């Protein structure tokens with residue numbers, strides 16, 4: 001097993017939603033399928049969306065971070081399950097961010113150090 005960094009940018013939640021709803025053009029759908037072959041994080045996120053009863057809630061929740069904080073601090077069982085569904089996407093986003101910043105640092109830092 002080896003890790004291959006995705007060759008295409010990670011999918012936005014809107015792209016994932018459109019994909020699961022099958023409303024994309026053949027070209028767009030192909031691009032997303034190619035990325036999913038490369039990126040297990042987006043593939044996991046898509047899987048999570050497919051399992052959601054109301055996938056559109058994903059965007060609604062994302063648009064309102066305050067609501068999300070309310071959900072996380074809420075004691076309602078229903079609210080908790082929403083957080084669970086969102087969780088894999090959060091990990092994917094965090095990982096992508098870490099990966100990109102590490103890569104940027106790795107490319108930028110050595111050059112600066114050699115100059116000094």
Ligand SMILES: [Zn+2]
Nearest residue numbers: 010011039042
């Ligand atoms: Zn991805």
